Amino acid sequence: MADHEAEAGSEPEERRLTTREAAERLGVKPETVYAYVSRGQLTSRRAPGGRGSTFDPAEVDALARRSRREAAPGGDGPPVGSGITLIEEDRHYYRGVDSTALAEHHSYEEVAEWLWTGRMRPGVRFTAHPETLAAARRAAGALPAHTGLMDRLRVAAIAAAAADPLRFDLAESTVVATARDLIATLTDTLPVRGAQEPPDAPVARRLWTRLTDRPPGTGWLRVLDSALVLLIDHDLAVSTVAARVAASAQAHPYAVVSAGLGALDGPLHGGASGFAHRMLLDAMERGGAAVVASHLRADRRVPGLGHRLYPREDPRASALLRLLEEVPEAAPALQAAREVVETMARHVPLYANVDLALAVVSVSAGMPQEAGETVFAVSRTAGWIAHALEEYGERPLRMRPTGRYHGPRPPQPLPLPLP
Template identity: 55%
Template structure:
């Protein structure tokens, strides 16, 4: 201990947890860390650690009554080798996700997440009979069905078309997952695409009837890589819970898609898209931001509690958008929102996150408002399946939570 700072191992000893759990606490904003100057590792504020330790003891649930023949249910700490959020950066299996997105495409990122190598990555192709079955099912949906809802339907239908879906060996899960990711895209309305086109190129044709402007597919590819995983976000927790019950990969993806439907998660970019449309129409961000503040609504697309200094995914995608033709007005609107949200304080406390960057991309490419949600869901399917493969190696049904009952007692 020095100057009120603790090393990672000291924090683990104080809290009685593993070192990996300390990093998890930091990634969730429960502890703030600082890099050791000129060295490796991080240090933590001893006062924050003490407060967290007291909170743990105060809120620890009552021990459950033992059940004959079954081990007691213990709180679950999810260890993972997949994703780390630390010091304002995002890493996939130890590689910086932003650098990965700048150098490689989505297929390579999936290969890296799935543990099969970054080159050549994973071939994301779907069998013709699977695509045909999904398109027949999609044809029965009302024409106004939203694209994200079509993804949810396709995941369920794809499960019914795979009689071997309960084969949970990793090689089988990877093969089924690669086909499912491709099929989710191919089942969306749109024209046929060349067999050798990347997944990003195929997805563009499902989001826009117009040909992509120069560089747009590369930006879409970057967005897919940046969104492939994000540690234990709520949809990923839902996916891992399903996997802990040994649900098949299609059900795991359906669980993730269900959790991502909320306005605070996968659908968040649609709200940022709407706000950005208002700013572009008004030509000024101040009255739009002012109206959000007046009505008590949060300003969408700003800040992220895991990135106090700014979301690196949003910064990377916005930097790529800056290379597209005609990007000046959209990026100026994004900058104006950030500055207006900062009020009389400069610089603004919260920078644009990946949801606002997705909204800007949709506006720049003249894509529908739901495009960001589709990109999120397609990309995150790779992460959900990576977590499922990891969870399949653990003891089944370990994700059983315990309730801290505060209602009427039986004796009362």
């Protein structure tokens, strides 16, 4: 009995949370904390003297992260279930398989095909239908010369839809065929900067020639292909929610992807890698410590650091940064990125996220600032289609939330005309 009491009291009580502290971390009422205990979602321990319960802070924080993820879509309805991506304990899984392992052993096309169909097809390639590609190229070719890569992708998706008479067929086999064609069309519509690759080359090789005029080399292609795999999906990110809303209304796959591309356009989502690119160029010129100091002095967040779903380093960033260590040309940008991370770590436990890893790729390979977002968009197209396939099998329009009106109560008088 004495041994048991010594074991139970081995953890200092101040390291545990009271019921009220646990409720504050979870953003709920104290009685809800006890409901979590009764459902087995939390474990409680009686406080010394039998007065109240105490809780493990790590367990409370883990429940809080799960609750935030489940509440991400918003609205009044239940959480949106999906069997595609799981983010748990600083790991990132596709259908229960570690995404970093998939990136190590399979190509982007293979993983995309597996997510859509459940079958792994070694060596699968995506090629564009000639009529679809011609329509997309004509539309993109009519844009002003200064048009950026992302605007070209958006126009290409719309033009490809107009050229496809089968776009309204939502049968799984047709949607998958459309997805292969669309990813190839988006890639091949971008203007070539390097040597022309054959139309049946891997997506990573074809995309490389659209982002830089430098020869790729084996190491660089492995990095880019891994980035494409790791970025396919990330649970219910805002662009994925937009894509699923479109699919919920039975929109065709091109419209689903267009919805995702529209939501990707903001600086807090797709554009984040561009800010990291610019910051990294500055860090290579002035030093990481000086750049961090400049951002903090201006009360600006340092790009490329931290992710709300990962308490420690983003596993996608970890995988890419390890691969980049094997590419000699990436060494200067890698060193600058590490200096930024180490400088911030003196005060705040922020770690590299995938935007910083993409910035190391784009800066080292002589790519434009928009390159990271472009890689993100091409890659995520596969994820949006995977979510669309799920949503087509659900009750239509289930993504329609109920609004909470907070305007003036009726009846109100008619507005007066301006004098």
